[in-house]
Amino acid sequence: MATATQTQTGVINLQEERRQPQSMTRIVVRRFFAHRMAVVGVILLALIVLYVTVGAFFFTEAYANKTNVRAKFAAPSADYPFGTDSVGRDVMARTIYGGQISLAIGVVAMSISVTLGTLIGLAAGYFGGLVDAILMRLVEAILTIPLLILLLLLSRALMEISSSTTVILGREISVTVVVIVIIIGLTSWMGLSRIVRSLVLSLKEQEFVVAARSMGAGNGRIIFGHILPNCVAPIMVSATLEVGVAIVIEAALSFLGFGVMPPTATWGNILNGARQSIDDLWWLWVAPGALIMMTVLAINFIGDGLRDAFDPRSIK
Amino acid sequence: MGKYIIQRVLQAIPLVFIITMLVFVLMKIAGDPLAYLAQDPRVRPLDRLVLRAKYGLDDPMVMQFIYWVFGDEGVERPVDVDNDGETDFTAVGVRRGIIRGDFGESIRFRKPVTEVIGQFLPNTLLLGTTAFVVTIILSLVIGVFAALRQYTLADNIITAGTFITYSMPVFLLALILVQIFAIQFRRWGLPSLPVSGMYDPRGNQSIDELVRHMILPVASLALINIAGWSRYIRATMLEVINSDYIRTARSKGISERRVIFLHALKNASLPLVTLIGLNLPFILSGAVITETIFSWPGMGYMYINALDQFDASLVVAFVLMIAVAVVFFQLLTDVVYAWLDPRIRYD
Numbered sequence: 001m002a003t004a005t006q007t008q009t010g011v012i013n014l015q016e017e018r019r020q021p022q023s024m025t026r027i028v029v030r031r032f033f034a035h036r037m038a039v040v041g042v043i044l045l046a047l048i049v050l051y052v053t054v055g056a057f058f059f060t061e062a063y064a065n066k067t068n069v070r071a072k073f074a075a076p077s078a079d080y081p082f083g084t085d086s087v088g089r090d091v092m093a094r095t096i097y098g099g100q101i102s103l104a105i106g107v108v109a110m111s112i113s114v115t116l117g118t119l120i121g122l123a124a125g126y127f128g129g130l131v132d133a134i135l136m137r138l139v140e141a142i143l144t145i146p147l148l149i150l151l152l153l154l155s156r157a158l159m160e161i162s163s164s165t166t167v168i169l170g171r172e173i174s175v176t177v178v179v180i181v182i183i184i185g186l187t188s189w190m191g192l193s194r195i196v197r198s199l200v201l202s203l204k205e206q207e208f209v210v211a212a213r214s215m216g217a218g219n220g221r222i223i224f225g226h227i228l229p230n231c232v233a234p235i236m237v238s239a240t241l242e243v244g245v246a247i248v249i250e251a252a253l254s255f256l257g258f259g260v261m262p263p264t265a266t267w268g269n270i271l272n273g274a275r276q277s278i279d280d281l282w283w284l285w286v287a288p289g290a291l292i293m294m295t296v297l298a299i300n301f302i303g304d305g306l307r308d309a310f311d312p313r314s315i316k
Numbered sequence: 317m318g319k320y321i322i323q324r325v326l327q328a329i330p331l332v333f334i335i336t337m338l339v340f341v342l343m344k345i346a347g348d349p350l351a352y353l354a355q356d357p358r359v360r361p362l363d364r365l366v367l368r369a370k371y372g373l374d375d376p377m378v379m380q381f382i383y384w385v386f387g388d389e390g391v392e393r394p395v396d397v398d399n400d401g402e403t404d405f406t407a408v409g410v411r412r413g414i415i416r417g418d419f420g421e422s423i424r425f426r427k428p429v430t431e432v433i434g435q436f437l438p439n440t441l442l443l444g445t446t447a448f449v450v451t452i453i454l455s456l457v458i459g460v461f462a463a464l465r466q467y468t469l470a471d472n473i474i475t476a477g478t479f480i481t482y483s484m485p486v487f488l489l490a491l492i493l494v495q496i497f498a499i500q501f502r503r504w505g506l507p508s509l510p511v512s513g514m515y516d517p518r519g520n521q522s523i524d525e526l527v528r529h530m531i532l533p534v535a536s537l538a539l540i541n542i543a544g545w546s547r548y549i550r551a552t553m554l555e556v557i558n559s560d561y562i563r564t565a566r567s568k569g570i571s572e573r574r575v576i577f578l579h580a581l582k583n584a585s586l587p588l589v590t591l592i593g594l595n596l597p598f599i600l601s602g603a604v605i606t607e608t609i610f611s612w613p614g615m616g617y618m619y620i621n622a623l624d625q626f627d628a629s630l631v632v633a634f635v636l637m638i639a640v641a642v643v644f645f646q647l648l649t650d651v652v653y654a655w656l657d658p659r660i661r662y663d
Contacts, residue, residue, distance in 0.1 A: 140334075141335045144331075145642075146598060153346065153635065255605070271491075285491050292488065
């Protein structure tokens with residue numbers, strides 16, 4: 001009882017604290033916030049999220065997508081703080097709405113890839129034998145094709161059927177967003193599945209699993225009730241870093257013209273405008289580029305912090 | 317050792333088979349290779365039927381895969397143009413199969429795919445190898461330097477720099493370099509660097525011209541890799557420096573220079589063999605983004621254009637070639653590593 005110990009004398013209070021076992025979550029949270037760079041990462045990411053959400057109250061999405069040919073390639077000014085693009089759209093408004101899409105793509109693609117990676121890793125590690133052999137050969141085979149090259153091919157193959165828009169959560173969004181999210185999710189689970197598999201291989205031989213089995217627990221209960229909770233640490237670290245990877249990959253695809261199509265903005269396809277001309281149009285790429293970089297930097301810091309916080313060897 | 321090599325080769329064979337199947341499935345997902353004919357008014361429906369038969373596009377999928385791999389020379393396919401149950405025409409297969417190097421013809425270049433790849437590959441190798449060598453040398457220098465001065469101001473500055481570069485997408489770095497060294501330099505009246513192609517449009521194609529065109533793409537490729545690699549070298553170097561045999565070497569009174577460069581660096585460069593071996597095949601794939609930004613006529617640039625025009629056989633040959641190269645270099649790396657490091661058992 002926290003309130004009870006506070007009313008007692010200092011000495012007893014200290015002993016109480018020492019005796020009180022700390023939950024794993026509390027230890028991890030405490031260690032995470034003791035990590036200076038991780039805190040910087042959290043603050044930086046919070047600022048970026050604030051920018052793309054609060055910013056949306058100042059501009060409407062219709063404004064962000066509105067073209068105005070007479071104001072094209074305008075340099076940054078009071079009217080357009082980040083300038084305008086090749087068809088006169090406000091770059092600042094587009095970085096706000098594009099940021100929402102880019103961050104959403106990162107999170108949803110991460111969810112797909114983490115779910116797949118975890119399930120496949122669990123299956124390969126737990127069942128072993130033929131299941132393991134087939135799944136791991138598949139992982140090896142996919143990993144031989146460079147990610148960007150595979151994604152460009154998939155994007156080209158699937159894009160033809162999707163030059164339209166759809167309504168998601170009350171917003172009209174290019175179908176290409178959905179395609180990109182799915183193909184990024186489907187092509188980036190291999191690393192995590194290998195990590196989970198190797199963990200499961202050692203976990204399934206341990207006493208608590210044998211005990212659970214001897215008490216009559218089925219495969220499903222053992223996998224999801226006993227083994228999965230012990231894999232949380234690497235899954236969370238991978239999930240965090242994967243958000244950053246997915247954002248960069250989306251940006252690269254959109255930059256090359258194989259990603260999200262206008263009118264829907266993403267940080268990547270704002271940059272695509274900069275690819276079209278090598279003239280001095282720095283404002284086309286500085287703002288979205290800096291936002292991508294800061295987001296990825298923040299996510300990498302948070303991932304590093306999480307890794308250290310979960311690591312039992314790094315006791316501080 | 318011989319047994320180990322044979323064992324690794326035997327492991328690689330099913331992998332290559334799975335990759336081939338995967339690429340075939342990708343090719344089928346990517347759609348109809350004759351779709352481009354639909355837009356051509358000169359192509360009659362009859363011609364399309366004949367072509368479909370020639371390439372066996374209506375065969376069962378399993379047979380299509382087998383023909384694609386092993387060839388379909390002499391395979392006859394009857395074509396019934398008017399649907400009257402009689403054979404009006406017999407198409408005979410002429411493909412020799414990818415196993416014998418027949419990847420088909422590029423629809424854009426109207427040449428065998430292997431020839432087209434042979435035309436772009438040298439440019440990519442030139443750019444990629446230069447960037448690779450620059451990366452290895454600079455990351456060794458930076459990594460060893462940072463490890464020897466751990467936690468000093470210089471080390472911290474290097475750490476911060478690598479972290480920022482590491483989080484930077486390659487296209488952003490390339491755009492920054494272009495802005496500074498091409499656009500701003502020209503404005504300031506300084507000698508600016510070219511940003512497009514391998515030679516000047518009306519140049520004399522000299523070595524000097526080529527080198528100037530290479531500086532920016534090589535710099536963007538190398539800088540990104542140096543960030544990750546120098547961290548890696550710093551970490552392995554630190555591990556080695558703090559090990560017992562280095563302390564022994566020092567206690568014997570060997571000069572510090574000898575300890576670092578002969579004893580420590582030699583052992584620290586072992587993991588580097590893996591890093592180099594596993595990254596070598598990716599030189600072949602070219603740097604899609606960098607080559608596109610700088611219009612460098614290499615493999616990555618060719619790939620993007622082939623995708624744009626849906627040059628299916630070129631795309632497939634390219635993807636398959638890289639995948640097989642990756643498998644080959646993985647094998648080579650394992651063998652070299654086992655040979656270099658006697659601690660590795662290969663039985």
